[in-house]
Amino acid sequence: MKPTKPGRGRPRQTEITEGQSRALDELSAAIDRNGIAPTMTELGEQLGITAASAHQLILQLERKGYVRRQPRKARSLRVIRRPSQSIGSMKSVPLIGVVKAGPAMLAEENRLGEVMVASGLVGRGQCFALEISGDSMKDADMRNGDVVIVRRQLIAENGEIIVAMIDDEATVKRLETDDGVVRLMPENRKYKPIEVQPDSDFRVLGKVIGVSRKSES
Template identity: 30%
Template sequence: MSLTPRQQQVLNHLRQQIDATGLPPTIHELMEAFGWASPNAAAKHLDALIGAGAIEMAANKARTIQLVGTRKRPDTLELPLVGRVAAGEPILSEGLVERIVAVDRWMFRPKPDFLLRVEGDSMIDDGVLDGDLVAGKATPDAEHGQTVIARVGEGITIKRLYRRGRVLRLLPRNPAHVPIDPDPTEDFAIEGVYCGLLRRP
């Protein structure tokens, strides 16, 4: 693998960022780091590194950059961090993959399919705090008492499910918040069940 000095600088920066944060930089972060005025300059250097076999990435998605030779181990999962989840009032879910997060496979039961970032404090009595990354198993079904990730209208929220007969409520775990009673006329669906969480120190 033969790189120009500038390409090597970019590769070194990618490695430092991934080692420090666990995440590759975005295109705009690369532009800021190297003083590039256009995203095309960043894309050109990334394309050169791909061509040299130094990195791999999904098309036009810098957050998916992976250094060649540092693939995930068999005991890891790569989970997409998608949209947001409110622990409080539902907020709009963007439905976009922000980045891929590698986690140890044994950390969660059941095996999760995605991560969502918590906003709010309505689940603090269950130890779910603002800023946590909640792991969810994608499923439309859940039992009474399970913590679920649900779509209410155009928002996504995490709550404790109350289901008795035809009565369905989404219960907060903070007395400062009130339950959510889904309106039969609005869009409602269980998107997944809670598997655990990640919290940065």
């Protein structure tokens, strides 16, 4: 049998590594959250690696046909296909309640069921899922009936979309901090920001890391 010449007669390699899978999941989640692709610095921070390493992962995914970008256009990355998911690459996350994405309210925090998400998105953190009810976050592409995947954490950065408790009520909003003032910002002009008062019982429950469309299952 004649040896195969480099670059000829070989099928395109499409299998991805765990690191590439995590990068693909985080890229997809960031686009869902923000409506735009992250910078390599932002992607690297989410993955716990350098911007250069994140760039290499994206180049590898681009060569394998999973992502595409427009030349000379910043933040133009798009996920164009996903690898077929196996049971081993998925993880169950508890669905624990319904969040009003309008007036802040949380249904009983009991376990309603489970949702399956890519293990690369969840990573090693503790996560839960909540169903959105309302349209105050629609401009962040979080619609009524969607399920948000939330990583449990007690602190969050300015500009991140979080699940927060205010006086025993919960809401999904974008966190805004300015000179000691904390506001929870809707992504719909019909709604007003919620300014957290100094005497309020306010705490962060977690950061939204992904969105599952109502039509997806």
